[in-house]
Amino acid sequence: MTASKPNIVFVFSDQQRWDTVGCYGQPLPITPNLDRMAAEGVRFDRAFTPQPVCGPARSCLQTGRYATENRCHINNTRLPAGQRTIAHALSEAGYEVGYIGKWHLASCGPSGGVDDFKTRPIPPDRRGGYDDYWLASDLLEFTSHAYDGHMFDGEDNRREFPPGRYRADVLTDWALEYLQTRDGERPFFLFLSYIEPHHQNDANHYQGPKGSKERFADFVPPADLAALNTGDWREEYPDYLGCVHALDANLGRIRAELERLGLAADTLVIYTSDHGSHFRTRVGEYKRACHDACIRVPMIACGPGFRGGKVIDELVSLIDLPPTILSTGDAEPLNGMRGRPLQPLAAGQASDRPKEIFLQISESQCGRAIRTDRWKYSVRAPGEIADPFTPASSVYVEEYLYDLHADPHELSNLVATPELADLRAELAETLKRRMVAAGEVAPQICPAD
Helix, strand or coil: CCCCCCEEEEEEECCCCHHHCHHHCCCCCCCHHHHHHHHHCEEEEEEECCCCCHHHHHHHHHHCCCCCCCCCCCCCCCCCCCCCCHHHHHHHCCCEEEEEEECCCCCCCCCCCCCCCCCCCCCHHHCCCCCCEEEEECCHHHHEECCEEEEEECCCCEEECCCCCCHHHHHHHHHHHHHHCCCCCCCEEEEEECCCCCCECCCCECCCCCCHHHHCCCCCCCHHHHHHCCCCHHHHHHHHHHHHHHHHHHHHHHHHHHHHCCCHHHEEEEEEECCCCCCCCCCCCCCCCCCHHHHEECEEEEECCECCCEEEEEEEEHHHHHHHHHHHCCCCCCCCCCCCCCHHHHCCCCCCCCCCEEEEECCCCCEEEEECCCEEEEEECCCCCCCCCCCCCCEEEEEEEEECCCCCCCCCCCCCCHHHHHHHHHHHHHHHHHHHHCCCCCCEEECCC
16 A cells, blocks of 8 residues: 555444453354454453443544533534544545444434434535545434445435345445545545444344344343343343344454455554443433443454554543544544543553543433442432433432442442442542543532432
8 A cells, every 4th residue: 555654444333232242251152353353453351431322422432522522412413513523633634534334423403303314314514524435324223224224425325225135244345345446545544333233223122133033042141131130131132142243244354355455454443332231221221321231342453553462451431542543643633632542551651541431421311420440430410400411510419339349240339338438529529520621510419318
């Protein structure tokens, strides 16, 4: 290739728990390609989302700022007009930028209104700077099912899925087509955003490839789900694993094509997800909670700056990926980016990283949380102060405290334990500090009743 900078392929799943992946402990042979990628690259063992909701998490990835800062703290909220993204920065650094798949950052307002693009082509000014190549739907779960559907190209033409082809396979077909048609004059950044293993909204089920229920019927339930003994994981987990297995096979196809094209050595591949799934064990649906089942995700990188089969144990966040991507492309940082590049951590040279993950929670509540190595501390705004769709509150009430060393599956809430009052006060101060650092006003945090 003639480009002097690495290519970057960002492979993004939706609603994928970290423990679906073999190198994170999944006992079934679900992810041989991800496991191979981890063995060659760098696996971040404890990676977390900053927002356990689809659209807000995506806004963090595109801007490098927390969801309340970019004003996308809930779904059905567009990136603000004029908002700079990683695509803009990479374009200015000489990259061709392309996007394939689910976007979820174009629509706002009531369904059917002028600002509703859930099932319509997304106008160029709402594509976040991905001006060179575009093949997407705002809500892919609204324009497709497991074996049928469509997306829209950069000229607003509808592109239909081939009959009988599984959705993840179709998106990969089109990603391979993209790779095969690059001229090599510029390095490329491809953001490939799958919908799997997200549940199919109108069917209210996970939809793996045909035969998933039989193929993965003998699954080993994650310990947190088995211990809670609620939710719908018994019925849904086999198809969920089927979705992940299909994603893994398609990751293998992408990496094989990069190899065939002679691009593998000069391409950084990053794989992660926007959030996890607790299978309706914590609240009435699949996400929107502070528990690790919701917020912990796989994160594996392989390519320039990320080689050697390393496993990083430090806590990292999706908010760290935008500066990592821009650092890879030697692009100028975006104003107000909150994360830190992961290259020094992968090289064993990082010494000043935060000791906690900061989390904003919305739609189920107006909440905030931190996760340290040992503790999970979460607060929520009381109902009379703020509803779940309010960006922030001046008052919060302690909701959860978990000792993750003694209770890794978060089954015993210690938030009202008198002996831990000093610890809660310390964690509250840390949480307030992180809120202020994210542009919020330091709130009052009240003890649990």
